[in-house]
Amino acid sequence: MNLLRFFAQNHTQVLELTGEHLWLVGWSTVFAMLIGVPLGILIAHRTQLGRPVLAGANIIQTIPSLALFGFLLPVPWLGSRAERLAILALTLYALLPIIRNTYDGIRGVDAAVVEAGRGMGLTESQLLFQVELPLALSVIISGIRIAVVISVGLATIAAAIGAGGLGEFIFRGLSMVDNRVILAGAIPAAILALLADFGIGRIEKRLRPR
């Protein structure tokens, strides 16, 4: 088929763009986890902070992605390199699912279990790491899964501001009015999203407490 031949002829570029795509998704997910999980734990334990934090993350989500890229372009250090900007934007979009799910996961741990642990003399940190986090892990990872799938999709827009990635094929194909090129970007992106969803979903299932 025409499309397969295209992939064969251009496999280096497909791989290269896929690599760039993963790089953007990878860094932004790592940052979002580093910020989002501790934040989620914090608001799970201090519920008054919960509403403003979740509201803030929610507002960020509602900003259309291309618009956010546009806002950030003029910013001095960020805007001078498209990848920095893209990673920042992708991190922001990944925050809500991660914070939300960490919050839900920890709040969802059986309160009796936590109280039993506290009554037994576990310190707050022991409670967190030995009881709450392991029991909440499945839900937290579900949040990470959602964040990754969102990021894979959003990262295609990053090409519009010059950050590379599979979106470059899509935009190029649109310019060239060549469907094969569009698909050369769209299909790998879709596959990445599906793989992430499936793979992380498996881990999630294994971790679910019985």
Next chain:
Amino acid sequence: MIPVRTSVVLLMVCSVALLSCSSSHSDRIVVGSKNFTESFILGELIAQQIEAHTNLKVERRFYLAGTYICQQAMLAGRIDIYPEYTGTALTAILQQGISRDKREVYERVKDEYERQFGLTLASAFGFNDTFAMEIRGEDARRLNLRTLSQAAQFTPQWRAGFGYEFMERPDGYRGLVATYGLHFAEQPRIMDLGLLARALKDRQIDFAGGNTTDGLIPALDLVALEDDRHYFPPYEAVPVIREQTLQLHPEIARWLADLAGKISDEEMQKMNYAVDGQHRDTQDVVREFLKSKALVP
């Protein structure tokens, strides 16, 4: 159930794997171009020249949607060379004032690029692709118009069309209107560069922001109005190249130098028309040109 520690380690390994996916291509040259015909002709020219004379594998990453995106790709090392215009580099990237002197613009861009970005310029291809304000041949003859100053009085009756970048750039629409006192009845239509000439021909617009090397100028009987107030700065086409790439592959410098001054305004128009108007394959057109100039065996 997987204990916490194992799953955390798993997650970290995946993250590290993802993070180390940045591309490095020391064995290849990646040539970029913007997303209009002239840019890929020049990109293809550079690519074929390098392929013909060296053992380097050349990747083409064309259709990058604009100057900023090409610049970002160069800085990130995703492309090694691409064709740019001195005037564009000066105003859009370096954000500096417009100058009229061809030599001065070239030198200033070269120096600043080397100083700020680790990029350098090879010698110019030879033609000046600056903005040409086009009108239909019949209108030009009927109203006896040759220059922009003469055309200014008719602009209230005209609908204009420009490319997106032209509308946004400091050296674009705003300055043009101010310099010549143009007063279009409505907001200009923003269109894809490739569609402007046809839209002009089909009377969807009456005044198009095209370029001096538009292949369709002769083909569609269009007239480029003279820039009698010298508003538009020089836009010499040049290859921009990463200094790192030159260090890794110094032979490239020589083959790029071979291309210097080899393309005239008219030759560029012809190549543009061959691809745009006659729908010939870009690679064939470029190959033909290189042969005709005895640049390749």
Next chain:
Amino acid sequence: MIEFRDVSYGVNGIQVLSGLNLRVAHGEILVLLGRSGSGKTTTLKLVNRLVTPTSGRVLVNGKVNDQVDVIQLRRGMGYVIQEAGLFPHFTVERNIGLVPKIEGWPQERIHARVQEMLQLVGLNSDMASRYPHQLSGGQRQRVGVARALAADPAILLMDEPFGALDPLTRDELQREFLLLQQRVHKTVVFVTHDLREALRLGSRVALMEAGKLVTVLTPAEFLKSSDPWASAYVRAFGDGLESAANRGTS
């Protein structure tokens, strides 16, 4: 051993406990009896400082319990709740061995102790590798007791531990608990709303109503008491209480 001096506790404008004065002697099983809202669970939680009094003082072993490190305080007490509160992601072994582990006991000592505890509560040693969801309610509760006793605390706090079990299992566990206590001699504070259980297990029964301590009596005294609340309870529970009061193990 444990002493409440004029303890009151209020939260969100509700007075949960007022003016509590109570002493728990070394080695006794003191039952806190009352209905929901009587403040009995709160009283229990004041001992291991899951709750802090708004006024008054709680003393454990002669020291006011907010003057000592709360973690050490809690580790020195066994805490058993209804539905056991076992960690679902730990095996029985890890559940029981948790406090010894965080106290830094060497691995072999923990393992030996777990086996000892399993035997003590009448469970098979191969239970150690099972997970809570694989156990019956009665088995889970036994593990809960084993877990509470693992670090050999002097004090045991139990909050309606047998409340969620079927009558047969409950009877079994109560009987075994009495036998256990004869072996380990802990100071126990036991919360329940079941008079029969209170009379059977308690060396003394502290009756609470609406946040106040009504009276503290031995089981025998309780049955004959003319206190209005006590007699109301006796009436509500009907016949056969004497055998419970006599520690009937039948």
